């Protein structure tokens with residue numbers, strides 16, 4: 255969803271925006287749980303990095319309430335238009351959106367908390383991003399990061415098609431400069447950025463063999479990543495067969511009675527300053 259600023263491997267078309275909507279619905283409960291555990295509270299002034307169409311910023315606006323405030327930053331103008339419209343529809347007057355490079359943006363006023371979901375995944379130097387934003391917090395402020403560990407994604411029992419597609423996706427993400435297992439290292443990233451009292455945990459969903467959201471999730475990510483996968487020579491469009499991929503994955507899962515565990519949603523949090 256990149257209109258300006260650094261390249262973003264998943265692109266910005268309507269399929270990607272729709273995919274982000276479906277993904278946000280799927281990981282919304284895990285996100286809320288992790289943000290609460292991290293310490294997001296009413297009255298806080300919170301920054302949401304790489305806000306996209308604003309799902310996390312709007313959740314935060316509700317969590318901090320009218321006495322708090324939220325700023326969502328993203329480089330993609332189209333996504334921010336959606337985010338602003340949603341805030342208006344929901345009657346949330348305590349959230350605003352800024353188009354900027356979220357890795358380096360700084361407000362004049364300090365924040366109580368800085369949050370990111372699925373931005374560090376796409377960031378070449380996550381430690382530098384966390385360090386930069388930790389320095390923009392009030393004393394004893396909070397850094398809360400939520401990101402995927404794709405390494406945890408699998409079907410049980412494993413099927414050849416899902417295993418093959420997972421390999422294409424991981425290679426595609428890495429080729430495009432993303433780190434699909436960044437969630438596994440979130441706590442280490444926060445410590446390397448100088449944060450103290452670092453904690454966190456991961457949340458995994460278990461989707462039934464006939465749940466259509468599993469095949470839809472895998473096919474949706476493949477659609478957005480297809481240009482990178484084919485250009486890098488990881489797989490051809492014919493091998494991937496995007497038009498029938500979702501159906502074939504669903505068939506494999508149902509015929510083997512396979513449960514799908516999507517990427518682990520990992521949260522990690524900490525506070526700046528020496529312990």
Ligand SMILES: C[S@@+](CC[C@H](N)C(=O)[O-])C[C@H]1O[C@@H](n2cnc3c(N)ncnc32)[C@H](O)[C@@H]1O
Pocket residue numbers: 255256259260261262274278303304305306307308309310327328329330333354355356357370371372373376
């Ligand atoms: C996977 S989406 C996540 C959106 C949202 N945080 C969520 O969890 O639903 C990643 C977002 O980060 C944005 N992004 C990536 N690199 C960025 C950068 N350097 N500055 C601002 N936004 C960036 C993209 O435009 C995209 O909206």
